[in-house]
Structures are given as structure tokens and as C-alpha cells.
Amino acid sequence: MTRRNLLAATATLAATLALATPALAQGRGEIVMGAWGGGTSATWRTGVGEPFTARTGMPVRINEWPDPEPQLRAQAANPQYNMAIATYFNAANLHRDGLLETFDAKDIPALATVPDAYVLKAPDGKVIGIPAYFQYYGIAVNTDLAKTSDFQSWNDLAAAKWKGKLSVTRPIYASTYDLVMFAKIAGGDEKNIAPGLPLMKALGANAVNVYNSMAQLNTLLTRGEVTAAPYYVTRVWGLKEQGAKNVDFVLPKEGGLMLPYLLIVPKNAKHRDAYMAFLNFQLEPQQQLKMLDLSGYLPFNSTAQLEKKDVDRIGMPLKDLLARLYQPDWEVVARTHKERIDLVEQLLSR
């Protein structure tokens, strides 16, 4: 055999193996999951993916994306993913357009550990996605420039002394999170957001910019370019773990917004046995607590017992925290999404 023949044979073998490996994996079943980048994908990879593979032998591939909806909509005719982590309003939007699988609760035994209030259901009673974990929304503060006591109420964001010192999230999230919370504390709710408009406008008047990613606000907060902003608690915890000493989180006295996340499965996704097993697996207490350790996302499994360090980090028992968090009807939020984005855009541009 000449060297040329040997090289050709080796290349052919390598190419065949490269092509055959995914085919073999497909035959065995696998999870192909989409997740937000950074900590989220790492959490799923380490906290759930690797243990799942160790137990079942089925590989778990996690790809990062900035947002689930564009990808899942683009692939609707031929879904490449069979799992995605999403917000409840993402799920409601996608379900409304017929793009998601739904489930009978009895097919997900682990769902019995999740309080019914947190299970997103279709009008026919089927479960749209499987709850994974939650976090909450409050106010992040740069403690070099302000005190946490300066933001004990959501209404403190409107104070004139913060003009040009705050940041606000993009209209897609400001209309979904901030506006709904502001409406709630002013006597409205997710159906009636009018009471929340004055505070939304005031926040816009005080904001110096719109942050377009968590990395951007992390940078602006830690560098002191902004003093405070409505933000996610897990992001502040993450900054502290990375050594930031000048950022803190306030759960205002009116409470915070509960931000639940769930696993969704695109319609006609491949490997049903694999994804059903994965949906149940991630709800097991061990996996839920591991995700809490990795990224601060709080468990939905009511049997998962938090350790003292987690209770200390929250500042109260989980039961008390849940009592202070507002969970809107995400289906209403999703249904009114587009017009509220327009409303907030116009409000913030004045």
C-alpha cells in the first residue's frame, strides 16, 4: 500500500465515522437542547446533561442561542432541537402558534412535585412545558453610588435624584416584566397595565440607556456607569460570586416578579423516549438542587430541600419568598406582547 493510498483510506474511514456517529446517536436517542448562553447552558450541561448521560447513556448536546423563539420558529418544519429552556411567555407564544408538543400530566410523574400554580397549561388541560426552575426580579444597586435603602420600593426608581443614573431593559422585557410589576403595585395587573404606565414613564425619564444583554448591564453596574436598574436576582448573585463587592440586590417591599422557566419540546421533535426521560429527570430533587448550586435558579420540586446557605442567600425561607413574589398569567402577557412592546417603545422614546 502506498502512502497516498493509506492517507486516502484513513480520510475515508474518519469521514465515515464522523457521519456515522450522529446516525448511531440518533438510533440510540439523544437530547439536542437550546439554551441561553453563559451560565444557563453551563448549568444545564453540568447540572443535568452530564448526569442524564451517565444514567441513561443518551448523549445531551446543548447549543447556545440568544433567544429560543427565532430558532424554534425558523425550524418549525423540521425541528433540529428536541428540548429548549424558555420563559413562560415564550412558551405561551409558541404554543399559540401550534409549535410545541403538549403532554398529559400523568406522562410526567415528577410533575406531581410541582405546585399546580406553576404549571403552564393549554385550554384543553394539557401541559405546555415542564417547569424547570425560577428566579425573581427586583432592583440591582451599585453600592458605591447608592444604598440599598434608597430602593426599598419600586416607586423609588422614579425619584428625581436618579435622573440619568438608571438603566432599563429592552422593550421586549420591559413590557413583559417591569410594566406588569409596576401595574401590580399600583392596583392593576397583567390584564390592566394602565396603572403601571406612570412609573414606566418615570423610569424611562431617569434611565440613561437601555441595556441589551445581561453582560452589558453587569459591566455598567460594576463599573459604576449606572447606579441601579430593575434586574434578575441570579445575575447579582453571579456577580458577587465572581468577586464583585459593589453590587447588591433589593427585593422591594411590594414584592418582586416571579420569573419561572420551563422546558419545551418543539412539535414533531425527534426521540420522544429520550425527551420524556429528560423532562422527568431534570425535576428530580438532586438535579434541581444542583442547578441551584450552579447558578442560583430556585427549584420547582417542592420536595427539594434548600440548604442553610441558600436560605441565607435569599434572606428568608423559600415559603416566605414565594409569598412575596407575583406570578402573572403569562398567557395574558404573551397574548398582549406585541402591542405592549410598541407602547413601551413609544413611552421610553419621549
Added chain:
Amino acid sequence: MRFGRLAWLLMLPLAAVLGLFLVSLGALVWSSFAGADGVPKLDLYARFFARRDYVDVLVRTLWVAGLTTLVSLAIGYPVAWAVARHKGRRDWLLVLIILPWLVSVVVRTYGWIVILGNRGLLNAFLGWLGVVDTPLKLMFNTTGIVIGLVHVFCPFMILAILAVFLHLERSLEEASMSLGAGPWQTFRKVIWPLSLPGVISGTMIVYLMATGAIVTPLLLGGLRDRMLGTQIYQEMFQVFDFPRAATMAVILTATALAVVLPLGMLERRVSRNLKGAS
């Protein structure tokens, strides 16, 4: 005959790419006119111009793009001149000019946050010098956006003008000086007119690219500094309103072409006149 057939075959991939581009462009324009029932109408355009904030975004986009182009020209022209007249090797100077392109635009723009912020390097330096008491507002406004965009697009201006300067004969300047013209007169009557084709090309390139900027306005702009490129991105990937995004894209393209096409005609006329004069 064999050569002709081969040439056609070689052009097939290009034709395929061009064809796909034209089809998708056509689909984009159609999407902006087609209503939900598929009947063409101007509803989306009417709704765009009925929204005050959208009109503000459009006007701001054209203004920022124009400003970016002028600043790029003001910086790029003397840099191109200096590089063209450099007596040693120009390779390293060219590498320095295109160095910004080797770094992702997101990373570059984050770098500007570190430099331009209230607590950034520039304000810290000016404060230390005693030049300012309170930080200069260099970010979250048009200033920050223009600085970021000029950093990204100025190399295009420099290279467009440099290409013309490198073909400019030194003997023309020497002839002008020997006939009694001073440096300013030589620049005004000889160098500037001859460099116009490069200036116009650079202007078109920078202006077009600046109108479609997304990342820099997102990161360096303030709450009321949205640009149309960013708005289109939001409509496509966050709101999923493709017809509205298509409408904005057509409006942006039309307004950009309204500037670029006359510039293109001017460039051809100038080049023709210069050829005729020589």
C-alpha cells in the same frame, strides 16, 4: 468556443448567489407591501410614518450616518495623505489602519465603554489633569455612537482615498509649485479635485454602512438614540413582525440610496472630467 463555455460555467456559482440575493430582496420588498390577505397595500408604510418615534429614529439614523461620514472624512483624508506620502514601507501602516477589523465589533465597542464612560479612562485622565470637574458625557448619546462608528468605518474611508492618492503623480504637485502656487493653492486646485473620486467612494461606503449599524448604537447609545438598523433587528428577532421589519428595511434602503445614487453619479461625472482634462 471552449473558453466561452468555461467562462459561463465558472459564472454559474456567482449567478446562483446573485439570483438568491435578488429573490430574497424581492421577497423582502413584497413582504413590506403584502397585507395579511396577500393583497398589496401601503398600510405598513402609513403606520410607520404615523409613529412619531419611528420617524425620529429614521431622521436620527440619517443624521448620525451623515455625521459619522463627515468625521471619518475629516480623519481619514489626512491619514490617507500621510500614508501615501510615507517614504518608507507602507505595509505596517496599512496593517495599523485595518487592525480594528481584526477584533469583533462587540469587543471593540465594549472597549469604548471602558474608555468613554463617566468612570472611564478618558474622564479619569481629564479629571487627573484638572481639565474637567465633572465627567464629560461621552457615552449613551450621539457622541458615543459617532465615536464608535468612526472607529469601525474610518478604515474604509482611508483605503478608498488612499487608492486614489497612490495613483496621483507627484509631478503634478511639483508642476503646480513650480508655477508659483503655494501649498494651500496646490491642495485646493490640484490635489483635492484629483482625490474627489476616492472621497466620493469612501463617503458612499461609510454612509451606507453607518445607516445599517446595529451593535454600536445598541451599546453606546442612550435611551433615545435608537437607530433604524437596531429597530429592524428588534422587529425581526424579538417581536417577529417580519412585514414591519421588511417595511423598515425598504425605507432605510430607499433613504440611503437617495443619498448614495446621486453621489455615484457625481463620482462618474468627476472621473469623466478628470480623464478629459488629462
